[in-house]
Amino acid sequence: MLRSVSWRWRRRKAGPLDVARLRESFAQVAEHGDELPLFFYSDLFLKHPEVRDMFPVSMAAQRGHLVDALVKIVSHADDADTLTAFLQGLGRDHRKFGALAEHYDAVSDSLLATLEYFCGPSWTPELADDWKAAYELISSVMSTAAEEDEQQHRPAWWRGAVVAHERRSFDVSVLFVQTEPRLDYEPGQSVAIETSARPRLWRYYSMANAPRQDGMLEFHVRLIDGGAVSMALTSSTIAGTDLRIGPPVGVLTLSQPVPRDLLFVAGSTGLAPLKALLDQLATFQQPPKVHLFFGARAAGELYDLDSLEKMAVQHSWLTVTPAVSDDQKFAGETGNLADVVARHGDWSGHEAYLAGPTKMVEDTAARLAAAGVAREQIHIEDFGWSEP
Amino acid sequence: MERALTRAWFEDQSRMTPEELLTATFPMSRLGRRGYEEDAVQEFLTEVHAEFVRMVNDRTTLWQEVQRLRRRIIAGKSDSDPVLFGRADAHVHAVRILSTAQVTADRYVADAKAYSSRLTEEARQRHDEIMREAEQYSDMILEEAHAKAREAAVTALNTAVPPQTEHERQAAMAELAYLRTYSDVYRAHLRAYTEGILRGIEEWEQKEATSFQDGSQAMPFAAAPPAIDGNGYGRH
Numbered sequence: 001m002l003r004s005v006s007w008r009w010r011r012r013k014a015g016p017l018d019v020a021r022l023r024e025s026f027a028q029v030a031e032h033g034d035e036l037p038l039f040f041y042s043d044l045f046l047k048h049p050e051v052r053d054m055f056p057v058s059m060a061a062q063r064g065h066l067v068d069a070l071v072k073i074v075s076h077a078d079d080a081d082t083l084t085a086f087l088q089g090l091g092r093d094h095r096k097f098g099a100l101a102e103h104y105d106a107v108s109d110s111l112l113a114t115l116e117y118f119c120g121p122s123w124t125p126e127l128a129d130d131w132k133a134a135y136e137l138i139s140s141v142m143s144t145a146a147e148e149d150e151q152q153h154r155p156a157w158w159r160g161a162v163v164a165h166e167r168r169s170f171d172v173s174v175l176f177v178q179t180e181p182r183l184d185y186e187p188g189q190s191v192a193i194e195t196s197a198r199p200r201l202w203r204y205y206s207m208a209n210a211p212r213q214d215g216m217l218e219f220h221v222r223l224i225d226g227g228a229v230s231m232a233l234t235s236s237t238i239a240g241t242d243l244r245i246g247p248p249v250g251v252l253t254l255s256q257p258v259p260r261d262l263l264f265v266a267g268s269t270g271l272a273p274l275k276a277l278l279d280q281l282a283t284f285q286q287p288p289k290v291h292l293f294f295g296a297r298a299a300g301e302l303y304d305l306d307s308l309e310k311m312a313v314q315h316s317w318l319t320v321t322p323a324v325s326d327d328q329k330f331a332g333e334t335g336n337l338a339d340v341v342a343r344h345g346d347w348s349g350h351e352a353y354l355a356g357p358t359k360m361v362e363d364t365a366a367r368l369a370a371a372g373v374a375r376e377q378i379h380i381e382d383f384g385w386s387e388p
Numbered sequence: 389m390e391r392a393l394t395r396a397w398f399e400d401q402s403r404m405t406p407e408e409l410l411t412a413t414f415p416m417s418r419l420g421r422r423g424y425e426e427d428a429v430q431e432f433l434t435e436v437h438a439e440f441v442r443m444v445n446d447r448t449t450l451w452q453e454v455q456r457l458r459r460r461i462i463a464g465k466s467d468s469d470p471v472l473f474g475r476a477d478a479h480v481h482a483v484r485i486l487s488t489a490q491v492t493a494d495r496y497v498a499d500a501k502a503y504s505s506r507l508t509e510e511a512r513q514r515h516d517e518i519m520r521e522a523e524q525y526s527d528m529i530l531e532e533a534h535a536k537a538r539e540a541a542v543t544a545l546n547t548a549v550p551p552q553t554e555h556e557r558q559a560a561m562a563e564l565a566y567l568r569t570y571s572d573v574y575r576a577h578l579r580a581y582t583e584g585i586l587r588g589i590e591e592w593e594q595k596e597a598t599s600f601q602d603g604s605q606a607m608p609f610a611a612a613p614p615a616i617d618g619n620g621y622g623r624h
Contacts, residue, residue, distance in 0.1 A: 042486035058497035226505025
């Protein structure tokens with residue numbers, strides 16, 4: 001099984017891999033910045049033109065992803081558990097792109113060619129062997145994880161039909177999606193979504209409900225200025241169209257055993273994963289006490305407050321506090337969400353779940369930590385390999 | 389040019405070969421006249437022959453190499469043999485060209501993104517403006533309706549000295565009815581105007597109700613206040 005993959009940085013023929021040498025050479029080539037991935041992809045597409053079609057027109061973001069992944073691999077080279085989990089996720093995640101075994105070899109060739117080119121005279125046969133062995137290890141962990149998924153008949157992607165689209169505010173739309181086959185996931189997880197309107201651009205969105213009998217998924221999409229995918233998804237023309245949906249990812253799930261007191265802090269569409277957790281908690285015999293803070297810039301952007309307040313009326317264990325940052329006339333809580341949460345008293349002993357804009361999440365996490373909430377009790381969304 | 393490349397020079401029958409050099413004979417000079425010593429000539433020719441052979445071999449080798457490379461280029465098979473001159477350079481050159489093209493494509497996409505971003509930003513500003521105007525408009529109407537309602541209530545209180553004539557009572561009722569209609573019409577307008585100012589209308593409705601209650605305390609003849617719409621979930 002995958003968990004027992006023995007992660008030995010060893011060359012097949014000669015002695016152990018020289019991790020320090022790998023890092024040193026990577027630091028050297030990394031100085032070339034964007035030139036490095038630019039060379040890599042050009043080399044790959046020249047040698048294997050058929051691969052080009054798997055990528056979007058603009059490669060700017062893709063180049064960033066490649067370098068991020070390499071940095072993560074190189075910096076975690078001596079942390080086997082983290083690295084293995086990262087690479088397994090990466091391998092599974094690549095199935096939806098149609099990545100096949102032969103693509104791993106193609107990538108190997110181009111990666112080595114790129115490193116050789118940028119290393120220049122410091123590229124030695126030993127270094128080449130080290131990199132080759134490291135890549136073999138990386139690709140074997142990735143492709144083994146992908147194959148395991150394949151053997152268990154997990155789809156590489158699910159077909160999703162947008163059955164309803166509700167524009168809740170200028171920036172936020174709520175989508176209801178029916179998948180084929182049924183998608184199983186843990187509440188709090190996310191999936192990558194590709195719309196036929198923007199081929200080969202995948203963006204991550206959290207399901208806003210726990211898995212339902214009818215398999216319906218709810219997504220909250222916020223319009224990002226200039227964001228090609230969010231613009232397509234928030235537009236009403238998306239209703240009735242098909243989506244491709246990747247496998248569920250993400251770790252913002254309920255910890256076990258379920259904590260007694262929960263603090264949920266949602267900024268804008270960060271509400272989605274937390275609403276899925278509420279959905280899950282509502283099925284419990286004795287749900288824990290939950291205090292949910294839901295913040296936005298203006299009152300009109302508290303796009304799902306009605307349904308949250310309905311839930312709060314139904315469930316005595318749930319308290320909902322809306323807050324608005326940029327509208328002093330708002331009758332409820334006003335100000336920065338982190339401040340509002342901090343004002344509401346002592347959260348020590350609570351398990352906190354935070355989701356929303358990066359700054360809001362970071363500020364709130366810092367405030368909670370300062371107020372005595374243990375770091376390991378503060379859960380934030382971490383896509384790991386799959387930066388949205 | 390094409391001919392020179394496809395046909396070997398040594399296949400050309402009109403060209404001289406080293407063998408012709410060795411077998412060449414010359415007529416003997418007449419007796420008594422001085423001539424070259426035959427052996428020395430023969431020795432020199434042998435040397436020339438050897439040099440000639442070397443040149444021919446060199447040329448043949450080079451010609452064959454040209455042909456081989458030419459066939460390789462035509463067949464497009466160049467990855468098995470790294471000897472081909474400049475192959476690595478050519479590849480790097482191609483990578484650079486493709487990279488430049490990619491960067492250009494990236495820039496176009498980035499430009500389109502920036503443009504779409506600007507459009508969205510403008511649309512959002514326009515949206516905010518409309519919402520603000522709508523709210524101001526609603527506030528204005530609200531103020532006006534309040535002022536009129538208070539004025540009417542105060543007037544009714546001050547002028548309604550008992551015993552009230554039926555005519556005065558009817559006039560007051562008419563005024564009240566007018567104000568209610570006035571307020572209803574404006575409320576309907578606002579509802580239609582935009583859903584976004586729903587909150588403003590709810591506040592208005594509440595304030596209106598309070599205002600009617602204030603008025604009813606002062607006015608013994610006032611009818612019961614109109615029912616408030618039961619919109620279950622206020623945002624307060």
